[in-house]
Amino acid sequence: MLSLSGTGIGRGIAIGRAIVLDHSHRQIPEFTLSEDAVEDEVKRFRDAVARARTGLLRILDSIPPDSPPETHAFVDVHLQMLDDPVISEQPVESINHERKNAEWSLKTHADTLIAFFDGIEDPYLRSKKNDVHQVVDRVLAELLGHTVTDLSRLDDDLAGYVVVTHDITPADTVTLHQRGMTAFLTSLGGPISHTSILARSLHIPAVVGLHDAVRYIRNDDLLVIDAANGSIILGPDDAVLQEFRDRQQAHREEIASLTLLHHQQAITQDGIQVALLANIELPEDLKLLAPAGAEGVGLYRTEFLFMNRSQPPGEDEQFETYCQVLDTVSGPVTIRTLDLGADKQVDGGRTDGERSINPALGLRAIRLCLNEPALFKPQLRAIFRAATRGNARIMIPMLSSLSELDQALELVRETHRELAKEGVEFNPHVPVGGMIEVPAAAISADLFARKLQFLSIGTNDLIQYTLAIDRIDDEVNYLYDPLHPSVLRLIYRVIEAGRSAGIPVSMCGEMAADPEFTRLLLGLGLREFSMEASSLLQIKQLVLNTTVCDLEKTAKDALQCLEQDRLRNMVEQLNIDKVSTV
Amino acid sequence: MKLEREIEVINRLGLHARACASLVKAAVQFSSTIALKHDGQSCDAKSIMGLMMLAATQGTRLTLVVEGEDSQQAVNRIVELFSDRFGEEE
The missing domain is CATH 3.20.20.60 (Phosphoenolpyruvate-binding domains)
Structure with missing residues (x-):
């Protein structure tokens, strides 16, 4: 049994098996293009942006009607960012002028933007650099030829599973929620990030900001998550498991009974x-x-x-x-x-x-x-x-x-x-x-x-x-x-x-x-x-x-x-x- | 017609991403050019990245500069968004 702790989002207890996704250590290749390859590279970049866009639109379409209203807004933000020339055109200049490959041009451009956000004094506005990360990641994934969080490889039914990853976008949070995901754990994120706000309104228990602690978790590990205090028990013994099952049950009953008190x-x-x-x-x-x-x-x-x-x-x-x-x-x-x-x-x-x-x-x-x-x-x-x-x-x-x-x-x-x-x-x-x-x-x-x-x-x-x-x-x-x-x-x-x-x-x-x-x-x-x-x-x-x-x-x-x-x-x-x- | 108007960011979270997104959505409805200025920085209200990078917190005073045929309507709509605190609850 091992305990980990991070920032708990929402309340409630979740018990489930880990699915560990990792796309954080993606290697970004860097090379100089031959002059006649530049035009094709620009096209390759634009196609990737277009595919990322289609992917977001598909998610927008699949949001269930009973989702919280901000769900659409979060995905919309990413769509608008993708449409903004600052993200989708400026790397083209670098492909053209510096003759660098699309991935590298996008990555270096994104690093400049992120450095700008890092300099913002207000902590909430500063944290919006995560949105830049997430949007850029989508395009990078398209360029590198694999889906963003490898979600497509996952079973459609995620009930009983806890998704463990570097970071989850608001859009993916919705997709995973629809598939019945029990809870999620991420290395990044804080109490006021978009994903956390969304998790709270969708009542998904989560622990974010775990940093390197996620590395202790392996696929199929049994996890007990207490979202209210941000704690995770890895491989609980039977007694602990029973205790948390009881608490989970009590919690459900309590929610039901509260409304009777008004x-x-x-x-x-x-x-x-x-x-x-x-x-x-x-x-x-x-x-x-x-x-x-x-x-x-x-x-x-x-x-x-x-x-x-x-x-x-x-x-x-x-x-x-x-x-x-x-x-x-x-x-x-x-x-x-x-x-x-x-x-x-x-x-x-x-x-x-x-x-x-x-x-x-x-x-x-x-x-x-x-x-x-x-x-x-x-x-x-x-x-x-x-x-x-x-x-x-x-x-x-x-x-x-x-x-x-x-x-x-x-x-x-x-x-x-x-x-x-x-x-x-x-x-x-x-x-x-x-x-x-x-x-x-x-x-x-x-x-x-x-x-x-x-x-x-x-x-x-x-x-x-x-x-x-x-x-x-x-x-x-x-x-x-x-x-x-x-x-x-x-x-x-x-x-x-x-x-x-x-x-x-x-x-x-x-x-x-x-x-x-x-x-x-x-x-x-x-x-x-x-x-x-x-x-x-x-x-x-x-x-x-x-x-x-x-x-x-x-x-x-x-x-x-x-x-x-x-x-x-x-x-x-x-x-x-x-x-x-x- | 060119119009200028002082506005203040009153919502608690400042010009955060969702607020910027609704601002862009509103701004692109108008043919006028719409800019927001702060501390010598000017940004196009039709660009979400520009707005986010203004980093305008609660209490920041901005100058709205709108130029074009539908400038009056654009000013009204944008002032309204700011006063509604972009739908933020608190």
Whole structure:
């Protein structure tokens, strides 16, 4: 038995036999053409491009109608790249001028393109070099006279098989999925590559980024894959195999039972009621609330109303939109005021044209709103007017000092006075809360709590600011850790501040949607979670299976824990009888 | 008619491959020449490689330059794609 690990994609357990494909070490011949061979070589190259194109079109045709919509898009991207002269014409110049063979001309040209992508700062956009690789590989395969991943040699029925290879294109992922492939493992790839995104939506368990570890796997090896944590067991013994079969079964049953939970209230075994709310951006997102059983909206990101237009939306337009949301949702709707800033600008907003070097620390959110009351006041007016229609709450983002809070609250009162004076119908009792996402606010949460009617912990920024880590940056994101003792202490501090002040505390960052942390947070006293609707039922099920009074001691002990490894063990303890994660 | 318009990339992932693909699909519908400029770099909006190599992340401001008979329609369509965040969810 041997264990390997990489980046797990999706969840669930897969058991199957390996089919090892390898096309990564293809030798690319290099030679100089005789003058009269150049014309034929250009034709040979163009024919190969045309065949690669036909191959992609065939895949596009064979995508089953019930596939996720992005499936077509991924194949389309490759078709367009193939049609782009940058890929399909520029090598011709090198064949003509340098008289190099087609494979070599294409390969050297592709290397230049890939080197360009390697220089891109943004990790996500940089990763698109894989698409260049994959498209070029298709043409190379045609030139060298064999199919891309040797898929044609494979049996049509891949049920029970795990495909192991250097890399899989999105198109091949679809083909293999249609043939019933159980799972796949690749040396390349990361959590946000196209193939991984597709695997998640097709519910194919996969482990990517295994690097050289794939070399340990031989054809027909029996593999057990736990996609949730990216681990693979090679040649499991009978006991291990049985354990995973049981977990696989439990996992299937759980998926089926989750959908039954949407009507049920989220109450723990010891009778504690937990509020589970949804995060939304646009009124269209509201249709996701009922199937997920969300009790309301814990975070309504209003900035999307303001983006990509020459003028900010007027008070009446905002009023209409907020009414639409409040009319649809019976529970609370937490409207976060504008979180625009240096990185999310209204067109025609700031005129100086200067961009902050470090947008996350710049003039954003409440800082920008206080700086530009002409932008902020119409939003406040629209919210207070719409609040006669439903259960609205206002949440102020990015608070870092009490004077900012005082200024914001003064603007709230001023808006009330103006509306009253004008005789406009409005609700003066809208609760005002603060988003606690800057460490300064978390440390002094007790002071903020005295002036606010609720607090909401924004963990994404709180973790990023506390640990000084840009988590989009793949060179440091390994340091991004919700279980860092300093993060946990800040979270606990905010929860305690709310409790002493007698006001609710909710959490609306990604941590609230992660089942690993649900029990820890319940143990620390959190009673309100807001998340993407798609995660809600899973968290609800966990709440239903939790006895909070059993967790409190371990959760508080975790705050005193200095060693990260021990802390992780404690969290595992809390989750010990947790039903398998879906 | 030559039109210029400032646009901002608002979707979280920036001008990623699928966004570029939908941009190309839209751009080739028009006879006008359509270019996107950023930091002195200019690319043809009908070339997916050019767009991908612009490496425009969220928050990047681009200048859209459209010239031709149907330039107004082209500007409208392209601005719409950017505002729709290319159909990206978050």
